[in-house]
Amino acid sequence: MSLTPAMLSQIRALSANAVEATGELATAICRVPAPTGHEAERAAFVAALIRERGYQAEIDEIGNVYARRGNRGGRAMMALAHTDTVFPEGTDLKVVRIDNELHGPAIGDNSLGVAAMISALQILDKLEVETESDIIAVANVGEEGLGNLRGARAAVERFHDELGAVVAIEGHNLGRITHVAVGSKRWRVTVRGPGGHSWGAFGQPSAIHGLGRIIAAIAELEVPSDPRTTFNVGIIDGGTSINTIAPAASALIDMRSVDASALDALATRVGRIIAASVGDGLTVDVETLGERPAGSRDKHDPFIQAASDALSWLGMDTVYDASSTDANIPIGLNIPSLCIGITHGGRGHTVEEYIALPPVELGLAQLVRLCLDATALISSRSS
Ligand SMILES: [Zn+2]
Incomplete structure (x- = not known):
């Protein structure tokens, strides 16, 4: 599917409009404790947010939250955004807005990632598009510390035969495409x-x-x-x-x-x-x-290219990166996969963590465009 200029400008406009709401969602998610291994409360909160937006949300036994957009069946794209944080029980999860920044423990890593995933579903709804293959959105557990990627592992195992591509979403590092799994x-x-x-x-x-x-x-x-x-x-x-x-x-x-x-x-x-x-x-x-697991996807892989094209469309250069993310699991299984970021920020894994709100517009636009392009690629490959 090639996106028409009208559609592209609609994506830009809807993404710009969604920045404040996405910041509010990230703030609300951030306030619910979710140390690795104890994500249940945040999982329930995120499931409720998804249900409020007209989706069915299911929580599995380890605390992964699943929602599906579309009912074509067949091969699908999976989005992964981890709910767990490095902050132990009892950490003061206060979020403060200072000008155009949000400050709070795990506000970017990964409250914003989860919020952006939910916002992207809503933007697709407002665009009134039926993507060419379904999207399985997962707010997963176990990415940080000794979580051993157990949430991503369970999600990928569960849908293994259906997965055409996997996009992991992180709040920080807009412009970075992680295609090598350390x-x-x-x-x-x-x-x-x-x-x-x-x-x-x-x-x-x-x-x-x-x-x-x-x-x-x-x-x-x-x-x-x-x-x-x-x-x-x-x-x-x-x-x-x-x-x-x-x-x-x-x-x-x-x-x-x-x-x-x-x-x-x-x-x-x-x-x-x-x-x-x-x-x-x-x-x-x-x-x-x-x-x-270790592994890598070629920079010329069409899915990596689609993510990079979305950045160029938004006037950004791609930084190709090797890192350890939820994408390790599908990359290790040779499923086209990558990890992208939503905005800029800093001081991750400290209580002084912060994110900038204005670039969220670009992060959302990249994510939405990637959802459209990746689902189209998946359907062209299965037909
Ligand atoms: Zn993270």
Whole structure:
């Protein structure tokens, strides 16, 4: 489908008109607590917002909210906007407007993403278009921290055979198109030994010494810069006192790559180091804390191109980006997918987070145009 100039100017006008309402929606969503793993209250709130707008909304057992626009059946486009935040229960979720900015914890990441998804449905309704394939809108859980993308995973699994494309929506980073999924593996490595008095039992193996040997060997690893691959031992923990041979010690290890096989290769090497370096008389076990698939979509992929064309239409240059987002899940499964942003802002993951309201106009217009173009592409591919 090629959009007529009249339709394009209507999208611009409706997006401009929706900025204030989208800011109010984001504010209302932001005020409902939703730490990762405890999204139920926000999920119920978002489901109610969607129902008020004439849609059916369903909440699944983990707290994902689903709504469908269209009833063509067949292949569909999925929009994902995560509801969870990095802020623990008890955080003051106050939102303040200062001139044309909204300030509040998770206002951009991702209250605005969820609000924009809802606004985009409404703009499509006002345009009175039946998109060429259906849109499945999902306000999903589990994107942040150790959420391990479980919301996106469940949504993509559920609709797997129907998915023609997936668009993840983030409040920040308007102009950025994330087409490369940075994959990660996060492990907790725990070493255990007999313990004992540092003087009396000298010679017994120490869990801390064993863990130290493991970390020292990991620190010597060389990893490729292309494909970019990284590792980090971020937290260590263990021991009981200065004069006790440590009976237990653990470390948290984060490994990342833009390439799935480079990530697997790194994990294999780290696994071998763990087994080989711990030393006699100690046991070691590895617990997986998180796993996000790596992968990428070509810049010339028509869906990526459609998102980029929408930015050029709005006078913006595309910044192609590699990042870890909900789009990791469908990218890892080779489904055409990307992540886009809605406005500019800053101080994400802090209570001083803020977003600028005026650019929301452009973010909404990009999203709506992408919905129209992507659903058309999906239908042309299935016919
Ligand atoms: Zn986010």
